[in-house]
Amino acid sequence: MDIVFGGGKYGLEAARHLISEGREFVVIDVDENCPVRVNFDLPEYRKGTRKSSFVKGGMRELIDIFFDLQPEYVFPTAPIHVAGAFLMEHLGFEVWYEGVDFALAGIPMKVVVSAGRGSVVVSYNRDRDCIPKCRAPDVCPVTGIKKPAPMYELVRFAVPDGFVIESHYLQPGLGAIRGERLREMVEWAESRENALVATACRCHGVITALRMAER
Incomplete structure (x- = not known):
């Protein structure tokens, strides 16, 4: 299922x-x-x-x-960061606005699409529309620029203490995350006071900064 x-x-x-x-x-x-x-x-x-x-x-x-x-x-496929929202609803985390700075410190600005409200959105095709059903090759077919690494590896470098979930391509233009990685994320976050969680494919990604809500 x-x-x-x-x-x-x-x-x-x-x-x-x-x-x-x-x-x-x-x-x-x-x-x-x-x-x-x-x-x-x-x-x-x-x-x-x-x-x-x-x-x-x-x-x-x-x-x-x-x-x-x-x-x-x-x-x-909904327009939210599922991993971040999952932890907020399930474990009681809230947005950690200042935490975005920890993510930004390790990310080249040329791949940053937006930053604020607790999240950073990154992309190797920052300023243009992607082609439909793209196969995500090493050289972006829109920009013509060779990617130095898959985006999920770049995000891991930027947030080494965070939890990064890779989105897997199941067909050109369609990705999904493994359920077991969501379960591992929950186990990882249960004992933390703050957390940087990210989801990324080869080309794009989003990082969300969270902290445990005060009780």
Whole structure:
């Protein structure tokens, strides 16, 4: 079983890929009439099910279903940093605004897309649109520049004490993160007062700075 978090344009691509591979999945979206639900007429999810289905909801629902299903892959197709939001909802972390500076200290400014509100977004194609279904070659087909390292390695260098989750390409233009890495992230963060967590593929990434909320 896999989970698709977000039932919009990119969630639709993920669902089509999973169907073509004969894999069952659960789609989570705040809109019960999202494109994935409408296109594939998915039934409502029931706890313990192993059939493709839909859940109306957000991060809380993702966490509940994640620990219920123990998915192999999670497709983070909604416009949020799933790893950071997961820790905030599940363990009670909050945004650590000053922590962004620790990430920025090790990242070349030429790959920084934005920085602020607790997160840094990075990309080897910072200023232009990516081509559809890109295969993420060593030389960016848009900029023509050779990448010095996959972005997830650059992020690991920038935040050596952080937790970096690699997004794996399952087909050109479509990536997913392994469920086991999300579980490892939770175990890693449980005893920490602050945490830098990141998700990155070969070309792009996002780093979020978190600290344990005061009780």
